[in-house]
Amino acid sequence: MTNEIKKEAPANFKVTIDNITVEVAPGTSILNAARKIGGDVTPPAMCYYSKLQGSGGKCRTCLVEVAAGSTADPRPMPNLVASCRTNVMDGMIVKNITSERVQDARAGVVEFLLLNHPLDCPICDQAGECHMQDLGYEHGKEGTRYEFKRRTFELEDIGPYIQLHMTRCILCYRCTYVADQLTDNRVHGILDRGDHAEISTYISKAIDNDFSGNMIDVCPVGALTDKTFRFKNRVWFTKPVDAHRDCSTCCGKVTLWQRGDDVLRVTARKDEWGEVQSYDGKPGWICNTCRFHKKKASDWVIEGVSNINRHSVIAQNKYQGLIMPKETIAEVMGGREPKLLMDIHSISDVNSVDISALPGPATSKTFEKKEQ
C-alpha cells in the first residue's frame, strides 16, 4: 500500500468516456474531459459555467455513471455522480450516453426542473436559444406527473435593463456568481430557502453595475432576459451578426441580433457550449454600454454572419451572406421594369414603428401614437 501512495501521479490522466479515451490534466472534471471529446458524449449542464468560479453541482443534469474509479481502484462508484464536480482519475471509465441508468436519471432530473417551470415558451424571449428547451427536447418525457399548483412569484422590477421572471428560474445560481465575480457591489442574490428560494436584488435595489447585463447571457432559461429586447422579435427571426467596437471597459466583441439593418439585441458571443466565448483565455464578457446603449448598426464594425448550428431554429430561413440579392426582373425582361409590382410596405402595417428604437417592449400606446 505504501508503495502505491508514493508512486508519482502521471502527468496526464487517461479517462475513457463512452468508450472514447482522452488524456487530460489532473484536476479536470469529467464534464470538461467530455467537452474535450465533444459531441453527444458531453453531458448537458444547466448550472455549471466554466467561466464562473464555483458554479456547478446544483442542477444534476450532468449526472454520469462511473464504471471504474481509476486504475488503482477499479471499483465502480455506487451512485451516479455530477460530472461537473467530480474530477477525473487515471484510468477512470465513465458512461454517459451508453448508460441506461444515466438516461433514466436525466429524464427524472428534467421532470424535476420542469416541476415549477411555467412552460410559457410562446411568450418567453429565451425560446429558441433556451438550454431548458434543448434539455427537455433531448432528455425529457412528454408529460408531467405533477398535479399541484406551480409556485408563482410577484413580478419584481429589478431595473430598466433586465427583466426578471422568477417563475421560470431553475435556481442554477449562475447569475449570482456573475454578480459576485464580475461586479463589485453585489446587490443581487438568493432569498429564502428550499421551495421558496428566489432570485432577488436585496430590498429591490436596481442592478446598475456595468457588467450586470452578463446575467442575461449566463441564464440558461428565460428568467433573466434583456428588457430592451423584450417582445420585440423572436430569436429565430433575427439575424446574428458578429461585430466589434472599441470599448474602454470590455472586449467589445459581440453578436448583434439584427432585423434588416436594425439592431434589436446585443449579446456576448457564445461558444459551442452556450457559454460566453473566450479570447486569449479571458472570457469575453461585455459591458452594459455595449449591450444596452449601442443599438445602431453604425456603432459597430460588422465582421460577418455568426456561425449558427444548422440544427438550431435560429438557422432557419437565413441567407448566408450579408449582401441583399439583387432584383433580376428588369434584367430578364430586356431592361423593362415590371409595371405592376406591389410594394408590400405600401399596404403592410408591420414595420410602421421603429421597434428597435424603443427602450422597452412595444405596447398598445406605441401603435396608437403612430395612428394619430
Add this chain to the structure above:
Amino acid sequence: MLTQRAKEVDRRPMTFLESIYLWNIVKGMGITISHLFKKKATIQYPEEKRTFSKVFRGLHVLNRDAEGRENCTACGLCAVACPAEAITMEAAERLPGEENLYREEKYAAKYEINMLRCIFCGLCEEACPKDAIYLSQTFAPANYGRKGFIYKKEDLLIPNPVTDKEAYEKALGDKAAKN
C-alpha cells in the same frame, strides 16, 4: 405471348353494314343521352354552394377564448413553420387594464397574412401552441387588386363570443366540435 391484355388488331376490310357506322352512332348517342338523366356534376355556383369536406383548409381565422380574449401571443411559430413565408407579426406587451382583450402578457399587435403567398397547407395551425390560428371552411374572396389580399389582424380575428355569439359560432364552424 405478350401481356394478358394484348389484343391482335383486326385488319380485315369492313363489311357494308360496318362501313355506314350506324350501330356505332347509336351506341355513342346512347351514352350521351343517358347522361341527360344522370345527376349533374356541376352546380349553379353563386346561388348554390358546395359543402366543404371537414378537413378543408380555407381562410385563416384568429381565435378567441370563451371570454373573448385573443389567444394569439405572437410566439412566431406559425411564421417559422410557414413554407411560403406569408405570415408576419409584431408583438406588444399587455398593459394593466387590457386583461380582457388578450389572454397572455404578450400579444400580437400586428398580424398579417399575405394570401397571395399562402398555399393553405395548414402548417400554421399545426404549429400553433395556443389554438389561436386555424384554417376555416371558406376561401379568400376574389379581388381586383393585389393589395386586398394582405389580410390584417382585423380581417382575420373571429367575432367576439361575448358581444356577438351568433357570428362567433358561425365563424367557428366545425372547429367547435374538434376543440
